[in-house]
Amino acid sequence: MLGRRRTSSVPAVAAVAGQFGRDVGQCLERIARTVEQARARGAKLVVFPEATLGGYLYEPRLQDSRAPVGPPPALAPDGEEVAQLARIAGPTVVCVGYTEAAPEGQYSSAVCVSGDGVLGRQRKVHIPPAERGAYLPGQGFEAFDTPLGRIGMLVCYDKVFPEAARELSLDGAQIIASLAAWPVCRKNPAPRIRQDRQVRHFNVLDQARAVENQVVWVSANQTGRLGRLRFPGQAKVVHPDGRVLATTGLSAGTALARVDALGVVADTRRHLSHLGDRRPLSYRRWPVPATVV
Numbered sequence: 001m002l003g004r005r006r007t008s009s010v011p012a013v014a015a016v017a018g019q020f021g022r023d024v025g026q027c028l029e030r031i032a033r034t035v036e037q038a039r040a041r042g043a044k045l046v047v048f049p050e051a052t053l054g055g056y057l058y059e060p061r062l063q064d065s066r067a068p069v070g071p072p073p074a075l076a077p078d079g080e081e082v083a084q085l086a087r088i089a090g091p092t093v094v095c096v097g098y099t100e101a102a103p104e105g106q107y108s109s110a111v112c113v114s115g116d117g118v119l120g121r122q123r124k125v126h127i128p129p130a131e132r133g134a135y136l137p138g139q140g141f142e143a144f145d146t147p148l149g150r151i152g153m154l155v156c157y158d159k160v161f162p163e164a165a166r167e168l169s170l171d172g173a174q175i176i177a178s179l180a181a182w183p184v185c186r187k188n189p190a191p192r193i194r195q196d197r198q199v200r201h202f203n204v205l206d207q208a209r210a211v212e213n214q215v216v217w218v219s220a221n222q223t224g225r226l227g228r229l230r231f232p233g234q235a236k237v238v239h240p241d242g243r244v245l246a247t248t249g250l251s252a253g254t255a256l257a258r259v260d261a262l263g264v265v266a267d268t269r270r271h272l273s274h275l276g277d278r279r280p281l282s283y284r285r286w287p288v289p290a291t292v293v
Helices: 002-009 024-040 080-089 156-160 162-170 197-213 261-271
Strands: 012-018 043-047 093-102 105-114 117-123 144-146 149-155 175-180 216-226 229-232 236-238 244-247 253-258
Touching: 012 024, 012 236, 024 043, 024 080, 024 093, 024 253, 043 175, 043 216, 080 093, 080 105, 080 117, 093 149, 093 175, 105 144, 105 149, 105 175, 117 144, 117 149, 149 156, 149 162, 149 261, 156 162, 156 175, 156 197, 162 175, 162 197, 175 197, 197 216, 197 229, 197 236, 216 261, 236 253
Parallel strands: 012 043, 012 216, 043 093, 149 175, 175 216
Antiparallel strands: 012 253, 093 105, 105 117, 144 149, 216 229, 216 236, 236 244, 244 253
């Protein structure tokens, strides 16, 4: 009985895999249901995918005569939708992706809220080719304090670049929330999703970034189809030693794991500190090769 009480007192963190469309009201309703269900299971942090509010960019199928879906709605960062997210979150910390409207253009952004309001924000910094006509790149990475500890957020393609997660960990992040709308390979999808190159990359990066930075990694992703895109889910929670503690696999749902983030990060870094053992003066900064676009 004593062991059972100790286990139940450990907070849970949750990563969501799901399909989110253009109707922002329906998205908010689904967020509310998901947060409520995760909170009932002990979740103190719930991470949703990139573009949860309003959906991802539409890429029409080749030779598809149907009318394409319109672009995602661009939302004000201080608008009613974000205020409603905070009301939904209440005592829970919730990270959600959306298309942000700004005077200079649009960003693929993430916001972290609780009932106290906005805790942190992040704009996607690295813009892949398919998005360069739609989104501007954000500037920089910054962690922020929450009731669960210090958290940093990355948006989709940002996790490909080790410098991004390293910036957050050096800024004190013990938890990194990775919000994605990561599809299977656009050019040459595998017959079986589990064998797809982009799915393999998604999963490898989740574990590698957790190990490199010795953080609790909470990875969310979209599911379903949008035009020619197919999203494979694979939401997961990863321990700082690289173990996958919970995953949705290819299904929509919530990956939830009970983990004392502050405790496991401190314990992992106490025995072997990847941040503390760095030798920054030994790392040369090479110019970008001319062949790199």
